[in-house]
Amino acid sequence: MAKIVFFIDFDGTVTDKDTCLAMTEVFARGNWQELELKWQKGEISTEECARETFKLFDTSEQELKNFLLENIKIDDHFIDFVEFCRQMGYEIYILSDGYDFNIETIFVKYGISGIPYFANKLVIEGMRFDIECTYSSKTCPQCGTCKADLLEKLKPADAISIYVGDGYSDICAAKKADVIFAKGVLLSHLRQEGTPAIAYSDFSDILKWLKRQ
DSSP states (O other): OOEEEEEEOOTTTTBSSOHHHHHHHHHBOSOHHHHHHHHHTTSSOHHHHHHHHHTTBOOOHHHHHHHHHHHOOBOTTHHHHHHHHHHHTOEEEEEEEEEHHHHHHHHHHTTOOSOOEEEEEEEEETTEEEEEOTTOOSSOOSOSSOHHHHHHHHSOTTEEEEEEEOSGGGHHHHTTSSEEEEOHHHHHHHHHHTOOOEEOSSHHHHHHHHHHO
């Protein structure tokens, strides 16, 4: 069996909704929608969008944590998927243009450990929020976390790379993978371009595919 490495988006892929958007809808006081639209159009970067959006935030670290714990669920089949991959010796990396705080909070909630992840750092000082883009690209500033760069660095030369995602920040990285599972914006974009991708609804679809190989 070929060596397989999974590169998986977090927000809206592992989780049932985008945690960044969900917390913004609840805690931002002002016209954050305009900033979000500019980001979607590529007019501002993730870092610029986040920094301006955080100026509208009115919450604390504990309030945010409680919100995530109470309102964010993961894909019903994600844990089964992880267990199968571990049995088969497949590697899994989470690549996120969201926040480390959100990933850590949700993973602890569901008892998930041992999965390496790469994300933007959420900096919280009292009621002040900020972003640090540890994994940004030196040549393309659009995303806070350059998933394409990370995929190229992390993929072993002898492995089949599989990308799983749903959003704008997945587009560049997905195209560098050998196999793509896509839904949402990512699937629409790839289909418009004619890039082959497997449509999926949840991780049970990916599990079924793996078991057929």
